[in-house]
Amino acid sequence: MAENAGTRAQIIDAANRLFYVKGFEHTSFAAIAETVGISRGNFYHHFKSKDEILGAVIESRLRSTRAMLAEWDQEEPGPAERVRRFVEIVITNGTDIQNFGCPVGTLTNELAKLGHPARAQAVSVFDLFRTWLRTQFEELGFAVEADVLAMHVLAFSQGVATVSNAFHDGEFVQREVDRLHAWLDERLAHGPAPRSAH
């Protein structure tokens, strides 16, 4: 039972990476088995189907994303710094993003094209970031615009990821990060939009 959880976790970790690097459909059971170092037939003792592995991978991503956001909540002094921390992901994970794009965006799109039922589950990772970003902007006083701003930051990261993946241009990423930081500065300087009169 102890080894069970270990093998299961190893499968999820290997599948998580492979789904990102090679795509979900292009990742075969044989590739995951080879990575983990177990036999192909052994999978079905841990997962009933490939879709079930996908579900476990997405849940794993949800957990690690939640943990990362909670860590940022603790480490960063305020909401503005937290948003900046998010923006900097495209630099922190620069190499992976250049090679494979954004893990969330690319998986969501692949599942959309496959018509896969787990698409909605994959989008929920996006929702995690969206809600978290919205909370930061709300704490900054943007009660009405918070979600709009959150979506804008999300779109920024996806745009940078896709173009970075296409052109392999690190300077472009840095420029766009600087640009968004400047945009955020300006937004914070002008303050939130006035509430509608009661």
Place this chain on the structure above:
Amino acid sequence: MAENAGTRAQIIDAANRLFYVKGFEHTSFAAIAETVGISRGNFYHHFKSKDEILGAVIESRLRSTRAMLAEWDQEEPGPAERVRRFVEIVITNGTDIQNFGCPVGTLTNELAKLGHPARAQAVSVFDLFRTWLRTQFEELGFAVEADVLAMHVLAFSQGVATVSNAFHDGEFVQREVDRLHAWLDERLAHGPAPRSAH
């Protein structure tokens, strides 16, 4: 020979659409054959391999993109209007983008994950837009920044496409388009960055 070109064009058109809707790897010969209405074995009289079809599809996209940009050059009175026309693509093709994302960005990323040699060829479609946008900004007087601005507009479209595909939110797309139009207005009002002293 007349029918040859017709069948070949039909195969390319069907593959072009299917590669976009279902992805390159998930699109089988059987699916293309069924769409066109020919037998599976007949493919190899027109194309030696699936990769050759992919090459023909990308070349077809290059041609149609070039034609579209040339049309915009004629129809729009000035470079500013042309950039706006590009920005509006995410609305014009809104439905397809919500369902399948951007054809260029998603194919490029898929080929990157597959390690496919045609990746560079797919990126050249991006290059077409990049160069064209750069030309527009140069005509607007942004000699130094032209390419930076072009890349920013490119990243905008990719970000909007990916987030639109994830959340199926048409209002978000419209808001971001308005935002970029406002950004462009401001850029044009302030004028280009001063040249360095000779």
Place this chain on the structure above:
DNA sequence: CAGGAGCTAGGACGATTGTCCTAGCGAGGG
């Protein structure tokens, strides 16, 4: 020590993949 449950290895399965081969169709030129 005996027994059972958890876990693993290895292979069989039907389906589907991209690729290739061959026989036959139909029109155009000698």
Place this chain on the structure above:
DNA sequence: CCCTCGCTAGGACAATCGTCCTAGCTCCTG
């Protein structure tokens, strides 16, 4: 008329896919 050549249909092919079955191993429990 006949023969050639572009084009097509249909199936064979080896490989790989996800799935499933079964026998054997290990280790904890009684």
